[in-house]
Amino acid sequence: MTSTLETHPTDSGRPAGAVREVSVAIIGSGFAGLGMAIALERRGQTDFVVLERADDVGGTWRDNTYPGAACDVQSNLYSFSFAQNPDWGRSYSEQPEIQAYLQATADRFDVRRHCVFGADVTAARWDDAAQRWLVSTTAGEFRARVLISAAGALADPACPDIPGLDTFAGTVMHSARWNSSHDLTGERVAVIGTGASAVQLVPAIQPIVASIAVYQRTPAWVVPRTDHPVQPWTRRLYRLVPGLQNAIRGFLYLFREFLVIGMAKNRRFLEPVERLAKAHLHRQVRDPKLRRALTPDYTIGCKRILISNDYFPAVAAPNAELVTAGLAEIRPHSVVTTDGVERPTETIVLATGFHVTDLPIAGKIRGRDGRTLADVWSHGMGSNRSTAVAGFPNLFLLVGPNVGVGHTSMVYMIESQVAYVDDALKTMDAEGLAVLETTLEAQEAWRSLIARKSRGTVWLAGGCASWYLDRHGHNTTLWPDFTFRFRKLTRTLDRENYVGIPAGTQHPEVAA
């Protein structure tokens, strides 16, 4: 089987042995890793590396090159606040443009020279005696005072456990590991999954394939996409009128924040959104049977709300079929469903999402007592301010637990966290601390805050099983409130929730 499921080829051609000493090591160069690097660079802290397993910056937007890949939040909002781009070609940009933006931003702030590409972090261990993180990568060993993990929550493709998948003789590719040299023209294609990626790629490939079977487990709510090209005069205006783009960004932000009222406060406010989605389906799909198959049985917002104008027409096209029977097995040349129907298939596209509640990076980071983050998190991902974990000194997580948002830009959350971590680093420097570690009490307080906020939200009470919840049914991925509340809570370091060890000693300070 030809497959694109493996992670990036690793390059271990560098001489091993020499350990590189740095003040800060950042894992990952997506929006979060780059945002952190730029923050350090801008305040003159240049002693850091960005360890990136791939060969370029960009993260999500480097990896998701499937046809139709685009953002679901307007580019004016889904971009760094400090690096607005007046030149977006569309209101919702497509992947190549977002990737180009991230590359250009890395160059503009001159952080690429800190990046070590081909550096897949295989293990990171806290050396308590040396008060350093020992980081092993496929590009050598690093010793860092502070480790910042920005390895992404949607970075590691999840592959479904379907019997026989490995016996398939055709091509298998995951949406996030697209093989653009494989031509789908005239092929019989199976798309497994109907989430955010499928909704984008199905209409993009349907016109060129011989036939497309979309295998659906749970239908998604889909609302119209208000995408449009940005007029040249608008772009000129953005350049000419200072603050205009910021004002629009602010407006988009506020507008989207209204959704939180329905999702987290009072689900009644979601009813108009659900009506909109129903009308959209009704308008685009005539066949009552197909319509029924495409109508979710849970409250809108429980799973990510998808936006598309061409998904429904694509699954209703003459060469398409929506399959709702469960997958039974995969044979060398076909896909078999539990109703006993076997569909000849040449290419299988897995639009099956990512490891979200079981982040692979958590299995690689070992804290003071030698246990991994994954061990410590086996009963759920706990943290203080979604960023620090007791037992893991000098470790900060970007886009860790309970930072996810579906209704607005992740970049807003990322910038909130970057400011918080930066304040922690400045505090360490100012106070001359070698070690900074949060407490179990702080973690417990944060856990109960999240639990309290999550109660009654659409994610817990909306009647669906989503990737937002862990296997215990707890919300460990989403921020369950207005995003400005998260920003307020992370504006500065909550020093009282941390214990510091001054440089030159092994002893914690007297409680702060």
Add this chain to the structure above:
Amino acid sequence: MSAGALLRRVAAVRTPDGAVLHAVVDGSDDAPVTLVLAHGWTLAQAAWDDVAELVTPRVAAGELRLIRYDQRGHGRSTWRSPTSPGHASEVAELAIDQLGADLGELIDQLAPTGPVVLAGHSMGGMTIMCLAAARAELFGERVRGVALVSTSAGDLAPAGKTAAERLQLKLTPGVVTVAISAARTLERMRRLLPPTNPRHQKLVRELLYGADATDEMVIAGAEIMHASTVRAFAAFYPALGRHDKRRHLTALRNVPVEILVGDSDQLTPQRHSRQLAEALPDAALHVAERTGHMLPQERAQLVAEAIERLLVAATAGRAAA
């Protein structure tokens, strides 16, 4: 094919004028015979689901390949390509002959060799007659059997000076264009009465179904019709009125034909099937009691049995040849 699984593939058949027909092909390509089912006016291939289920054991056993498809402008199938010349006038000049040509194209692309049995319901039966008139050479060698269910060779307008006849006369192309432009309004009205509405179902039942039809049948039929466009309704209405193949049925004399009709069919009343039986003296005629126009649903068993007789004859002929 591995045991226990039913092979299925979706095929999009592109016609020379750019329409794309949605077809579902069940069974192995090397099955000894292919059955093609053509549905009726404002319906879709789903109208054949009950019959298809009854012949599925044959498909699973590798004895039969089953092709269901949506006629142009129905179900998932499109109209002529918007870029092809004459797109705008397609509706006005549409004739059932076009559907016959589509069926021929579908057979050429999906069943280019081997024996074929055709079954057509209502406008689907007319489709087969049109194919027989246009490509007589297919019948006998390739097409080995035909089932004509609740259909007519022509003269669909009831005799006498009824309102319907006057309406038909009025439906000149100009009027059709007006009907199409009013499609949106009509459609919105139809939405006000969804198939789940009892009044909607009563209407459908009275027009299409016989005394024994269950509510499930009526709902299923109403839903299929609900999915079709007003454009399909308006475009084929005059074409049905113009359909007249009473003198072009000779090709059908070369193959076994089964004619089936319900005794209380109001759209294509019994006399149409009797006319057909007169023109095809060797054909078998079955009149189902207490049955309306929706024979494939109302008397799926009867229809499936007729089709099976044709399938057996088609493959027996091949074995003897």
